[in-house]
Amino acid sequence: MTSVKVVDVRFEHYRPGNTLGIDETKPRISWRFEGTYKVKSSQAYLVPWPSDEPLTSRQRYAVLVRAYLSKESEPTPWSEVEDVEAGLLNRQDWSGTGLISAPWSDEQNKPLPEDLFRKQFSINGGIQSARLYITSHGVYEAEINGVRVGDHFLAPGWTVYEHRLRYQTFDVTELLSDGENCIGTRVAEEGWSTAGSVSGDWQKVQNLPPLSEDTTLVAGSAEPTRRIETTKPVSKIDTPSGKLVLDFGQNLVGYLRIRVSGSRGHKITLYHAEVLEHGEVGTRPLRHCEAKDTYTLRGEGEELYEPRFTFHGFRYAQIDNWPGSLDDILEKVEAVVCHTDMEETGDFHCSNDMLNQLWSNVRWSAKGNFLSIPTDCPQRDERLGWTGDIALFALTATFLYGCHGILNDWLKGLYFEQKKRNGIPPMVSPNTIVDGLFAQVHPFAIWHDVTVLAPWALWEEHGDAEILDQQYDSMVAWLKSVPMNEEADKDHLWDSSLFQLADWLDPSAPPDAPQKSATDMMLVANAFLIHSYDIMVRIAEILGNDDSPGCKTKAAIAREQYAKQYISENGRLTSDSQTAYALAICFNLLAEPSQLKLAGDRLAEIVQDNEYRVGTGFAGTPFVCEALVQTNHMDVAYGMLLNKKCPSWLYPVTMGATTIWERWDSMMPDGSINPGDMTSFNHYAYGAVAKFMVERVAGLRQLTPAWTRCRVDPCVGGGITSARASHLTPHGKISVSWKVIEGGEVQIDMTVPPFTEMEVVLGNGDSDVQVVGHGEWSFKRRI
Structure with missing residues (x-):
């Protein structure tokens, strides 16, 4: 019998413990291996449901897994039992239930106290199993016999209510008893939800019409929002x-107890x-x-x-x-x-304490803004699911946390609202903006490119084409709705008469005009248009589609027109800015190698002339350091990353920041808050640099979806003497660490999970690359 164990058995993308009441009828199964092993089996990830019979409503299975590591091997021991139970899969399962409401108040434009519901009922005979299926328009907490049901916070979660209403399934067997019982939504003092404790003036509920057939009742895929931890001042x-005033030492999201x-x-x-x-x-x-x-x-x-x-x-x-x-x-x-309650999947640490604090700031901003939906900020009179922020942060978010569930749910709601707007998504989802430009059906680059960029990030992380198939119509609808320029030599580029947000919050923009960046707004819009076309071409190939939107042809023509419009023969761009060059380099918009070198040299020159300070806003920030490294300016990239002058990533750290700021100078050097009307101290967009820290400082780069092939090639510099990064991939934990040792060498240690190949760069570029499989490895290379 082998010493290898099968562990962490999962259904679809649900974490263990979150598989009560799922929507899937044939959930795919995944697992990981634990122990010393050599795996030759072909698959342990998203394996098809092992039964010909699909799950039916309320049906429960106990699943055990064992694996043969090769055709000749003995099987592993059986895994621990994992339970999976279907929810209410059909609308008729809800027959006999209805919507209830407290009597409506005439005071609809002011905050109202919570409504309180109770229902007393009797049970005669033994109770073998009991489930509570519950949802609401708004938020609720439920109790049975004075005991709270479940541990969710702000259930059922925020969705586009008229399209998808999430319900929760709770095992309440232990809360019920023979005889009298009471169920209630708990918003008052103890005792009101216990049998026989009726007091005061209780009114009858109002019975409302049933939910529209257009509204789907779903369990959803997002993990619940929970009270995760506590901290003292x-x-x-x-x-x-x-x-x-009490100082908690950390900018956080929650409340006081x-x-x-x-x-x-x-x-x-x-x-x-x-x-x-x-x-x-x-x-x-x-x-x-x-x-x-x-x-x-x-x-x-x-x-x-x-x-x-x-x-x-x-x-x-x-x-x-x-x-x-x-x-x-x-x-x-x-x-x-x-x-x-997302799983923490990525980590980073290095010998530079300020970079470690920056990493911590990114993590706290990510989890604080993933509260039921991906928001822009958690504190002011906004807290909305802004599309642009997550469009640019998704690739970083998927490294940090297992966020497939929350993003999958959110994207479904986004597409519903998009269909009501002739293919143009709302700026926020759920769409609660009722006036102003952002309430109009107005197309915006980057923000609406989230229809392509967010599903692509999930595909890159998990290698699961279902998310691409699910969102494909949304992507096509968006790209078909982009208004084109009417001039013949620009007819595959954006209509230049339309207002764009450009490189939003470029540090050179005035405090109250964050759209006035140093980079031409249409240059930015067209760069992202071509980038989205490129991704769509790859998605069509993955899905075996025929590229019906014609993105391959459109991308080629748009590239030619982009070059004529914005790029000179010497590699200079019409917007001589950090963002313009960073996008051109990272989006492969420069046709000739000579142009690429000239653009990289010019970008490095601009950064140096700016004393290594950041000159990018939302659009350019995720790409500027990477563009420098790609064009052989690693030293300049480190100079920018480690700079402490404002604007920079480390300036907020010097000011005591514990989360990522919305503006580079949200807090001014004199301790005063930026005078702009829009200033948040918890906004994850600029935290996209964390991806660069993993890939270039620690040296861990993903090459293929689901991390099946990776590359280790740390950029040793910036005075950093050691770094490490790890990530829980679909196939297991991958980790890389390096440190400078005597003799001008770097020692590299790594752990590679099954079904993964690692390219280890031991020389300059590709001159000496060794490929290894799963196991633990150590190498040395010259600095």
Whole structure:
């Protein structure tokens, strides 16, 4: 019997423990191997459902897996049992249920208290198994017999309600008892949801018409949002105005939980802010959002308070009117961190502490903005699913976290809204913007290219073509709706009369005009158009489609027209900017090798002339360092990456940032907040540089989808003497570490999972490359 074990058995892309009530009838199965092994079997990832019979509603299977590592080997031991249970797969499964509502209030334009529902019922006889299938328009928490059901936060999650309404499945067997029971949505004091505890004036619910047939009830693929961790404040601050402020040492997303004693009717107010400005909580960036919670004490000894249906983005909490002594307040208050419960899949560390802090900042911004949907920011009066941010961050997000579920769900809703707008997606999804330019059916490059870029990122990470097939019509609809220029020599480029957001938040743009970048807005738009065409050509090949949108031809013609419009013979671009050259290099827009070299040299010159400071906005930031390395300017790339002057990635770190900022100078050097109306201190877009840190600093680069072939080639420089990166791939954990050793050499150690080949660069370029398979390996190479 082999010593290898089969572990981590999964169904589709669900994590173990999240397979109660799934939508799939034939879920594919994946697993990983543990132990010392040589695997010759062909597949252990997304293996077809092993039964000819599909799952039916509520059907449950217990699955065990064993594997033969080769045709001649003994099988592995059976894996641990993993359970999978189908949800309600057909609309008729919901027959006999209906929508209920509390009586409607006339006060529809102001915040209303939560509604409270209860239903008492009897059970006679033994209870073998019980499930609760529940959803709502809005958010809910449920209790049975006074015990909370499940651990979800802000269930059912935010979706495009008129298209897809997610429901949850809970095993409530242990919560029920013979005889009288009570179920309720819990938004009040303990006891109201227990059998027999009826008091006060309870009204009958209103029975509403059934859901429209256009609305699909789905379990969805996204992991639940949960309360993930708690953290205590690190210090207590007395502000210049005499206010009490607690510092949690980390900008986070969640809420405050307090334990407090005081007289009945005493009110405590909690204010939340990301930064201090001149010693006081900086609330101006929140705009109309008050970020304020108020608690009125019962006056019955020590009380525990935590809000149930809100979250804030904050590092600092101002507490007004705290009763009694402040001596132990650091123990009485804690922050509850909330986000979608994604698996942490990627890590990075190096000998430079500031880069490590930058990595931490990216991670905290990613998880804080993945709360049911991918948002732009978690704190101000916005918190929306902006398309442009995730379009540029998706490739980084998929390295950091297992976010297939949340992005898959979000993309389905995006396409529904896109179909209602003649192929043009909304700027945010779910689309809640009702006025202004962003509410109009106006096409925007980058933001709407998310229809192509986000599914492509998921394909690259998982190698699962289902996401491409699912979203293919969305991609085609978008690219067909891009309005073209009417001039003959530009008719495969964007209509230049349309406003674009360009290199949004370029540091040279005025605070209140973030679209006024140094790079021509149409140059940026057309670069991303060609990039999307290129990806679509590859997607059509993967799916075996006939390229019905004609993207291959369109890309070729658009490239020619782009070159005529924006590129001179000497490699200079009409916009002589960091973003223009970075996009041209990384999107392969330069036809001749000589042009590529000239463009790279010019980019390096611009960066050096700018004292290695960043000169890019949303569009160019993910690509500028990579463009420098691709054109043999690694030293300049390191100079930019490690620069501490504003604007740079490390300037916020010098200012104490613990998340990625929306603007390079969200906080000015004098400690004042950027005067622009739009300033967030938790925005992941500029954190896309984390991909460069993994690929070039640590040296771990993915070459093929699902990480089946990778490359190790660290860029040793910038005074960095060691680095490491790891990633949980579909086939297992891959890791690389290197360190400078005596004799002018670098020692490289790596672990390669099954079904993966690793190219190890031991010389300059491709002059000495060794290819290895799964196992543990060590190499040395000259610096």
